[in-house]
Amino acid sequence: MAHVCIHWFRKGLRLHDNAALMAALKDCKELYPVFILDPYLHHTQVGINRQRFLIGALKDLDCSLRKLNSRLFVLRGKPEDVFPKLFNMWNVTKLTYEYDTEPYSLRRDEKVASLAKEHGVDVIYKISHTLYNIERIIEENNGKPPLTYKRLQAIVQNLGPPKKPIPAPTLENMRDVKTPHSEKYEDKYRIPTLEELQLDSKFLGEELFPGGEQEALRRLDEHMKRTGWVCSFEKPQTSPNSLSPSTTVLSPYVTFGCLSARTFWWRLTEVYRGRKHSDPPVSLHGQLLWREFFYTCSVGIPNFNKMNQNPVCTQVDWDTNQRNLAAWREARTGFPFIDAIMTQLRQEGWIHHLARHAVACFLTRGDLWISWEEGQKVFEDLLLDGDWALNAGNWQWLSASAFFHQFFRVYSPIAFGKKTDKNGDYIKKYLPLLKKFPPQYIYEPWKAPRSVQQAAGCIVGKDYPHPIVQHEQISKKNIQRMKEAYAKRSSDNNESPIKKQGVKRKTPSVIDMLQKKIRKE
DNA sequence: AAGTTGGTTGATAGA
């Protein structure tokens, strides 16, 4: 029996390494590739740069599908409202999609799958957003997510390398598959413009990172050609404030699924083959494993994007200070390094990982003592690669709320950037009003004598703000506050130890068996 | 079971 099939694109906006799409093409007579603009996920609060990236990715996908004599159908509304109508209208018999571990997605997909069942529609989903089946990693760790990178590494080492990616469908795969075309479909299911999403494109800067699978693969090729660079890549050695990105900026493409993490992984393996190369955690393979690490945590730890009711998150009495939060968000802290980073973030939608460290530390435990949840919201809005699991995990890391605990190591908003940009060229690029300051004052313009400020054409307090905090004093005070939060944490844990243990496995895990074997030998 | 080890990416001073 030949199926009428909907393939539902959500993340995974690509044709390559798309196992669910390939499953859709099996025994299929009619295929409807669908994308739904979900008001929960694609509301107007999501930044304009991200929306532009999404629209680019959808256009690219539609273009690739048309080359296969198909097309993309874009719909709007809550998926649980949209699907029953589609099931009836198109007489659908099969629904396929890529598995998604986010809490909202799991709830959504459960609803849609049960509606599909009611309509007699088969549901098939495949894992291809992550390197591994995340649940399997947790299982291997006795039902608990590993809380250290080392532990995750041990588990995936025993699981073996990730699955090999599968090729994109070809015209041959599409031979017996039709996508019904109709004049009225063209307008009804077309990709929206920014204006239709109530966004004004006059606020947009140059499109440095266009969305889409083709651009993702082009960018991957471009970087994989740099054999020496790839093999010697060490993330901590890359610069947060170079004038053009010091890393690949493939993250937005992986976030939206324009690039498969497994495709990236295996391309790296090819480049590494027979050559001396760096290793996790600092290598490019290592970066993909960090993603896997935070995905695993986000699945295994309840309330992962919150402080309250989050069992791994240190409870901290963060301040509520709307003025300071706004100053941080809007790049008016008076610290040029911080403000330049926040400007780049807003304009371009991407900043280097270490730049994220600097501004995240500044907002939370370092200076402003504002909750990491506030920073998380701003990043989700502005980052092209804003990813629910990675954003929550990294904010907890940087605020020393979980995973990272050496809270006495505080980034200096003045000294940190100087290591890789002594002249402050990065600051001058993003804060051009400071461009005439001499290098010795560019990181702390308030220290420049009045005459220097006048010569630079920028008076601190008038043209550029005074620093909103005194870093030296406030960071010392904050270290003490962190110390108290940790002390309270351990005393609370002693009173009522948190049951962190997971479900006992019926069968021993691969790791347990391996450890037994090692003990025997 | 208590003590040890290591932790992707701190800042600073001094050799």
Next chain:
DNA sequence: GTCTATCAACCAACT
């Protein structure tokens, strides 16, 4: 420019 000790002393996992 590179390296090391110091600052204070965290947690998770391992032994």
